[in-house]
Every structure is written in C-alpha cells, then in structure tokens.
Amino acid sequence: MQDGVFAETWDGGNAQMPSCGGAIGLWLHEAVLGIRPDATGPGFQKFFIAPQPDPATGLTWARGSYDSPYGRIISAWKIADGRFSLHAVIPANSTATIEIPNTRAETVMESGKPAATSAGITYLRQDGDRAVFSVGAGHYTFTSNWGSGPR
Numbered sequence: 001m002q003d004g005v006f007a008e009t010w011d012g013g014n015a016q017m018p019s020c021g022g023a024i025g026l027w028l029h030e031a032v033l034g035i036r037p038d039a040t041g042p043g044f045q046k047f048f049i050a051p052q053p054d055p056a057t058g059l060t061w062a063r064g065s066y067d068s069p070y071g072r073i074i075s076a077w078k079i080a081d082g083r084f085s086l087h088a089v090i091p092a093n094s095t096a097t098i099e100i101p102n103t104r105a106e107t108v109m110e111s112g113k114p115a116a117t118s119a120g121i122t123y124l125r126q127d128g129d130r131a132v133f134s135v136g137a138g139h140y141t142f143t144s145n146w147g148s149g150p151r
Contacts, residue, residue, distance in 0.1 A: 033064045033075040038097065044068035049088050050099035050130070051077045053146075070094040084146040092137045097124070102144035105131035109143045 030036045034051035037044055047068070053059055061078035071091025078085055090096045100108050100115075105123055108115040108131045115133055116123035122134040131144070 028062075028064065029066055032059065032062045033066075034077075034099070035064075035066045035073055035075050041095070044070060044073065045094050046096070047073065047094065048097045048099070049073075049075050049086070050097075051075060051086060051101075053077065053079055053084065053101065055079055065089075068094070079146050082146055084144050086140075086142045088135075088140045088142070090135055090137045090140070094137060096135050098133045098135055098140070098142065099127065099130040100133070100142050100144050101129060101146065102131045103129050107145060108133075111141050115142060 031052045034049045036048040036050065038046035038048055040046055044066070051062065060080070063074075063076035065075075066073045068091060070093050072089065073091060073094075073096075074087070074089035076087040084101055086098070086100065088096065088098060102108050103126070105116050105126055106114065110118045110121055115121055115131070120136055120138065121140075124132040124134055126132070133142075
C-alpha cells in the first residue's frame, strides 16, 4: 500500500527448498499470497487472489507480487485491530476472482464502500467463510471484520 503499511516485500518465486521436496516460492505465491492461475484464462488472463491468513501460527500479513504476461499482480494483506485488509492490483486485460475471509458478504468493504454494490466489482457467492468477488483491472482495497464470532 502507498501509506507504507505493507512496506516489506518478499519476492521468492524462484526460491527452492529441496529438503522439503519442492518450491517454497510456489507455496508462498499460491497459499500465502493467494495468487493462483485460473484454467479458464490461460497465462494469468484470469486468476485467483485468495490469501490464507493463519493468526494461530503468526501468519498475520504478507505482501508480494507475480509478474504475469499481462503485468504485475500484487497481493498485500494483513490482519490488525480486528480487521482483515487486502490491497490487490490487477493488471490490464485480466480479471481476478478475489476471496475475502468473511462469513457475511454485506460487511466486506472496498475503498470504504460495500464491495457487493461497488462499480466494477461483481459479488459471486459466499463460499463457506469466504466472500467471493470478480474484479477487472485496477487497484482494490478490501476490508472485513476478523476475529471470533460472525464476520
């Protein structure tokens, strides 16, 4: 984010950890940052951003990027003060399915407005404890409640 909240960056797309049997970079991009390809849009024309926070293990923030053929994809998220926030950048000529941890989609905000009714954002469904949205190219800042009880 521009305000420096997500000032530290890790870009380990090529990091290898042979003793663990695979690429830790892939795990960090796909699980921690949540940036995953969508088979219906090859070459990251379509992709997912579905971060996997885990406060029980201390995983309360992450920031990173993936350089796709369409441009840089950014996922920067954190949990602080009972709130989950995600700053996402979707490059031109691509679309993303974004999953926000929250059990009530109507409480998910994007730039301070209800995400489900914001221009350029389509609410798709509630998938368990995640509200799922479709977005086009642009910069987005989603927020939702985090913590015990209904989100």
